[in-house]
Amino acid sequence: MRFGLIMGEVASGLRRNVSMVVSVILVTFISLTFVGAAILLQMQITQMKGYWYDRAQVAVYLCTDLDDTGNCTQAEATQAQIDNIEQRLQSETLAPYIEKYEFESHEQAYENFQTQLGDSPMAGFVTPETLNESFRVNLIDPSDADILIESLSGEAGVEDVQDQRGYLDQIFAVLNAASYTAIGVAALMLVAAVLLIATTIRLSAFSRRRELGIMRLVGASNRFIQTPFILEGVFAAVIGSLFAGGAIVAIVQFFVRGYLAPTLGPNTTLVSLGDALVVVPILLVVGAALAAASAGVAIARYLKV
C-alpha cells in the first residue's frame, strides 16, 4: 500500500515537471561524463607509470675524450675507473637495490643510436667515440634512483647519472593537467547539477503544497513526505548517470580501443573496457548520492513542523 502510494507520487511528480527532469538528466549526464573521463585519465596515468617505470633505467654515463662536464676532463674513462664503478654496483651498499645492470660499450651505443635515429641528418656526424659508454642499471624499486645518483655522481670517470623516469614525468605532468582540467569542469557542472536538482524538487514540492500541507496536518511522518521527492531527484540523476556511464564505455570502446590503440601501435598501454566498466558504478553512486543529498536539503523546509 505505502510503497505503491509513494511510487505513484514519484510518477506524478516526474510527469508534472518533465522539462525540469530532462534538464536534470542532461546536466548530470554531462557532468558525470567529465568525472568519468577524469577517472579514466588517472587510470591511464597509473597504468603507464606501472608499465614504463619498470622499463626505465638509471644510466651511468662515462666520460669520453670530448666531455668536460661532470667529473670529466676531456679524457676517456680508464678501465680502472670502469672497474671501480662496476665494483661499486656490486658492493653491499648498492647491490640490494639493483635488479640487474649491463655495460654498454661505444659500439653498442652506436648501434642503438643508428637503429633509433639512423634516418636523421645528425647520424652522419656521430662516430662511436663520441657516444658515451654507460652502465644501464635496472632498479628493484625505480624510486630508489636517487641513491644511485648520489653515490655514483662523484666517482672519477663519470660524466652524469641520469634517471630516465625524468623524461616520463613530463608526459605524466601533461596527462595530469588534463585530468585536473576535467575534474575542474566536472566540479562546476556538478554544482550546476546539484542546484538544478534542488530547484526541480522545490518546484515539484510547490506544485504539491496543498497535499503537503494536508499530509503534515494529518500526521504523515517526515520520511513519508520526503521520500517521493528524494526518489524523484535520484531517479532523474540515475538516468543521467547511466547515460554518462554509456558515454564513458563508448569513448573507451570506439575512441581508445578503436582509434588510439591501432594508431599508437602495440607497444602502448591504454585503458581497457574493463576499466570503463569499473567507472560506471562509481558514476551511478556519485549521481544518486548527490541527487539524494540535494533533494533532501531542498525538501527540508517543507518538513518543518
Add this chain to the structure above:
Amino acid sequence: MIRFDSVTKAYPGTTRPALNSVTLEILKGEFVFLVGASGSGKSSFLRLILREETPTKGEIHVLGQQLNTLANRKVPYFRRNLGVVFQDFRLLPNKTVFDNVAFTLQVIGKSRGFIQEAVPDALKMVGLAGKSSRYPHELSGGEQQRVAIARAVVNKPAILLADEPTGNLDPATSAGIMTLLERINLGGTTVLMATHDAGIVNQMQRRVIELVTGQIVRDERQGGYQTSAIPVQDFPVGSPL
C-alpha cells in the same frame, strides 16, 4: 485533555504578544467555543495545540504530551490524534470525495482493508454516503465542509479543532454542520471551535472562552457569544466586530 499553564506566545518583531499568559483547561468530551475579534489570538491558540508553534513562555499539555518538549520527529504521530477543520475546507481538488478522506489514512500508513471500511463509515456519518465518487468542485460549500469533517474524524481523533468551520456557509447550512459537530462531540470527541458566528454560540449554550488581545476575558459554562453578566474590558457590548 488540553491544559495551558500561563502560556505566552510572542511572534518575533512584534511588541504585543499574540497570547498573553493564558491559563485554562479543557476536559475530555467538552464542546468549547473560542470567540474573539480578529487578531485576538484564536488562531495562535489553535496553532499552539496543533504544535505548529511552540509557546514563548509557559507549558502546554495536550493528550498527556508536554508540547514544549515534544521532539520534532514525534509531532506527526502526535497530530494523528487530532482532527482539524478549516474555514476554506482545504480539500484536494483532483481527488474524489472518497480519495480525499482516504488520503489521510494512506499517508499515515493504514491498510487498504482498514481504509475500505473506515472511509464509507465516515462519509455515511456526515451524510455523504452517495457522493463518494464526486469531485470537490461538484459539491456545495456545506457538502465540501462535510467532506473536510469526514476527513478530520475518519481516524477517530480524541480532539477535533475547528477554525471557523461555518465562516463560508449560510445559516441553514451552518446549522447542519453544527448538528454534525454536536453528534461527533456526543461520540466522546472533544470539540474546540473558533468562531465569529454569534447565532450559533447563543443557540448551542456551551462553554465559551473569549479572547481579547491575547488574554482570556471570559470563560463561561453555557454562555452566549456576548454576555453582560461579566463586564468586558476594551470590548463594549454591541460594538461592531
